[in-house]
Amino acid sequence: MVLESLLSGTGGTVVFEFYLPFLLTFTLFFGLMDRVNPFGPNQKKLHVIISLIAAFYILIFSPFAGQISTFFATFFAETSLVIVTLLVGMMVVALLTGMGFSKEGWDKVWHRAFGGIVMLGFVVAVALFISSGGLNLLGAAGFGGGIGLSAEDLLIIGMVVITVAAIWFMGRSSED
Secondary structure, three states, X not given: OHHHXXXXXXXXXXXXXXXXXXXXXXHHHHHHHHHHOOOOOOOHHXXXXXXXXHHHHHHOXXXXXXXXXXXXXXXXXXHHHHHHHHHHHHHHHHHHHOOOOOHHHHHHHXXXXXXXXXXXXXXXXXXXXXXXXXXXXXXXXXXXXXXXXOHHHHHHHHHHHHHHHHHHHXXXXXXX
């Protein structure tokens, strides 16, 4: 009865639009920071604080927020979507390849595809930064206007550069 009243009407809006995104974002950021330890071992309090800040940025996302708040809210929301997509992809790969979730199986994948994973991570990070409004934050709202390039021109140039870099990376020999 309590759950039904909570999920019906405006209570459902609160749960699905605020509480669950907050909880998911906090859990993902805390889990990643706890696993990676970017600030060294035994820094759980710092991980909690940073994860709470990231999760609260999800809650304050609104068109009326300031430019920096809007950037962080969009960035953290899109990063959360990327993390969820990666986790689901890892689960599908683990189930379809039969390697399961063993550390040895993932170590093999990591060792074989390290360069590609790093390149993909860089491309995803740049895409998240740009799509979150990072260029506007840096004062480059009309980033192609000063040199006569449109956004489409810059996109094509970027795609060509990424393609050439990928071909170079895949084509280099182990002696290079």
